[in-house]
Amino acid sequence: MPLEFHIAPGSDTPIYRQIVDQVRRAAATGALREGDQLPSVRALAEQLVVNPNTVARAYGDLVRDGVAESRHGRGLFLAPKRRIFSNEERRRRLRRAAETFLSEVAFLDFESSEIRSVLDETLGQWKRPPHPNKEAS
Amino acid sequence: MPLEFHIAPGSDTPIYRQIVDQVRRAAATGALREGDQLPSVRALAEQLVVNPNTVARAYGDLVRDGVAESRHGRGLFLAPKRRIFSNEERRRRLRRAAETFLSEVAFLDFESSEIRSVLDETLGQWKRPPHPNKEAS
Amino acid sequence: MPLEFHIAPGSDTPIYRQIVDQVRRAAATGALREGDQLPSVRALAEQLVVNPNTVARAYGDLVRDGVAESRHGRGLFLAPKRRIFSNEERRRRLRRAAETFLSEVAFLDFESSEIRSVLDETLGQWKRPPHPNKEAS
Amino acid sequence: MPLEFHIAPGSDTPIYRQIVDQVRRAAATGALREGDQLPSVRALAEQLVVNPNTVARAYGDLVRDGVAESRHGRGLFLAPKRRIFSNEERRRRLRRAAETFLSEVAFLDFESSEIRSVLDETLGQWKRPPHPNKEAS
DNA sequence: GTGGTCTAGACCACG
DNA sequence: GTGGTCTAGACCACC
Numbered sequence: 001m002p003l004e005f006h007i008a009p010g011s012d013t014p015i016y017r018q019i020v021d022q023v024r025r026a027a028a029t030g031a032l033r034e035g036d037q038l039p040s041v042r043a044l045a046e047q048l049v050v051n052p053n054t055v056a057r058a059y060g061d062l063v064r065d066g067v068a069e070s071r072h073g074r075g076l077f078l079a080p081k082r083r084i085f086s087n088e089e090r091r092r093r094l095r096r097a098a099e100t101f102l103s104e105v106a107f108l109d110f111e112s113s114e115i116r117s118v119l120d121e122t123l124g125q126w127k128r129p130p131h132p133n134k135e136a137s
Numbered sequence: 138m139p140l141e142f143h144i145a146p147g148s149d150t151p152i153y154r155q156i157v158d159q160v161r162r163a164a165a166t167g168a169l170r171e172g173d174q175l176p177s178v179r180a181l182a183e184q185l186v187v188n189p190n191t192v193a194r195a196y197g198d199l200v201r202d203g204v205a206e207s208r209h210g211r212g213l214f215l216a217p218k219r220r221i222f223s224n225e226e227r228r229r230r231l232r233r234a235a236e237t238f239l240s241e242v243a244f245l246d247f248e249s250s251e252i253r254s255v256l257d258e259t260l261g262q263w264k265r266p267p268h269p270n271k272e273a274s
Numbered sequence: 275m276p277l278e279f280h281i282a283p284g285s286d287t288p289i290y291r292q293i294v295d296q297v298r299r300a301a302a303t304g305a306l307r308e309g310d311q312l313p314s315v316r317a318l319a320e321q322l323v324v325n326p327n328t329v330a331r332a333y334g335d336l337v338r339d340g341v342a343e344s345r346h347g348r349g350l351f352l353a354p355k356r357r358i359f360s361n362e363e364r365r366r367r368l369r370r371a372a373e374t375f376l377s378e379v380a381f382l383d384f385e386s387s388e389i390r391s392v393l394d395e396t397l398g399q400w401k402r403p404p405h406p407n408k409e410a411s
Numbered sequence: 412m413p414l415e416f417h418i419a420p421g422s423d424t425p426i427y428r429q430i431v432d433q434v435r436r437a438a439a440t441g442a443l444r445e446g447d448q449l450p451s452v453r454a455l456a457e458q459l460v461v462n463p464n465t466v467a468r469a470y471g472d473l474v475r476d477g478v479a480e481s482r483h484g485r486g487l488f489l490a491p492k493r494r495i496f497s498n499e500e501r502r503r504r505l506r507r508a509a510e511t512f513l514s515e516v517a518f519l520d521f522e523s524s525e526i527r528s529v530l531d532e533t534l535g536q537w538k539r540p541p542h543p544n545k546e547a548s
Numbered sequence: 549g550t551g552g553t554c555t556a557g558a559c560c561a562c563g
Numbered sequence: 564g565t566g567g568t569c570t571a572g573a574c575c576a577c578c
Binding site: 287295298299301302339341355357359364365367368369370371372373374375376377378379380381382383384386388389390392393394395396397400 | 422423424428429432435436438439440496501502504505506508509510511512513514515516517518519520521523525526527529530531532533534
Binding site for chain 2: 550551552
């Protein structure tokens with residue numbers, strides 16, 4: 001069981017995006033490594049109780065973005081890690097996302113400390129230790 | 138020059154949402170204060186080269202969220218700050234926003250500490266003392 | 275026949291509001307229950323001989339008020355009952371509605387007791403035990 | 412001072428309507444009696460800090476509905492009380508208004524007792540004793 | 549002048 | 564198929 005996918009059907013982020021994000025996150029944290037195989041479209045669709053087209057769409061995006069590559073007839077595999085963005089670009093994107101996040105939240109009138117603590121909570125769910133039986137890349 | 142609106146037409150966040158966010162941000166930072174008048178629907182639509190209905194949509198959302206209120210025939214004004222939502226709902230929205238934020242950022246492979254520090258940085262720009270100088274109106 | 279919508283086109287309350295009210299009423303009386311699907315925008319628009327945008331407007335309001343939630347690509351469903359608004363806001367809205375009600379009725383020159391008794395009568399039709407029999411779904 | 416007008420600028424009921432309602436209510440409760448003179452358009456507009464057109468519009472409606480009549484050159488006077496509606500019609504209208512009221516309030520999830528108490532509160536503000544120095548008609 | 553509602557018809561994202 | 568967004572242009576109520 002190389003990865004545990006899970007989707008939130010009630011979320012406002014589309015399902016295909018949730019799949020893409022989870023693969024990318026797994027690649028970033030090391031839970032998935034270069035050459036690891038992804039579940040087949042059919043298998044994943046069945047597991048998530050989701051339309052196969054949705055999974056196919058997500059996989060298509062991953063291939064298009066160079067995160068995964070298909071080896072014909074054998075399935076989809078994680079591509080070698082490429083840093084697509086410069087460090088500057090990464091930070092720029094992070095800052096922009098933080099801006100958007102706060103503009104969402106500002107009018108809810110939370111204390112800064114509350115925002116931080118909820119973020120840390122959520123962070124705890126995202127950041128999992130990389131595969132325990134393999135050293136991190 | 139009470140407020141400078143600007144929109145990114147090609148963005149993935151809809152135009153009406155960009156308008157809403159800018160008003161909310163202005164209200165949060167104090168650039169816009171209780172009782173201040175917003176530009177008229179037609180004026181802002183012309184300025185942004187956007188359909189008036191799009192602006193009207195944004196304004197309607199602001200009214201529904203209690204950020205602004207319309208005085209009939211006279212225009213839209215920034216409403217007094219009220220707690221519209223229950224604590225439960227506020228936290229629900231905060232959590233949802235945090236998840237969206239992190240899902241956008243996760244694959245950039247930042248350390249948690251980096252994310253926190255950028256957030257704190259941005260937080261500093263948002264939170265400022267309420268009503269530092271009241272010379273308006 | 276899950277729900278019978280009907281609108282009065284000549285009424286002073288806008289069409290989209292009539293739709294919203296009927297859904298809310300159905301939710302209050304139990305005619306519509308958590309998880310029940312609402313007719314599609316296009317279907318309801320056709321049934322009511324109304325522009326789809328008008329129905330979409332109503333549905334948008336229902337989502338914003340937490341009465342319904344949209345599952346992308348699948349439709350609109352009645353949301354689990356949540357307390358969206360703060361107690362302050364709830365009372366504010368109740369008071370506003372009461373004032374509107376009485377201002378419509380005051381010039382009819384009823385005794386307070388008569389108004390109360392008619393209200394109680396109507397109240398009896400609205401409040402009923404939550405989920406008396408769950409055979410749906 | 413035959414009547415104390417007051418308007419709520421932030422209300423969702425238009426100003427002209429608030430004026431109309433107050434005159435009709437005063438006529439219903441006996442605070443204003445047949446032949447009593449209403450303040451001039453200019454005077455009332457000034458008192459309420461309102462556009463004279465708005466007052467004129469309200470007065471026009473009152474005349475059109477037979478509640479007041481203008482004696483040319485002398486001003487506006489309360490017309491003799493006429494029951495425009497049959498008792499059945501009055502009750503029908505009361506019931507309809509109660510329905511609308513509750514459809515507004517239902518999803519706020521109040522106890523019946525709370526609704527009653529807020530209504531009584533509001534009722535207390537509306538129903539004032541008729542002119543103390545004159546016996547009721 | 550202001551905002552509010554409605555229609556018509558288009559295009560997109562999602563499943 | 565679903566809902567979401569945007570444009571165009573109309574009409575209304577209010578001030």
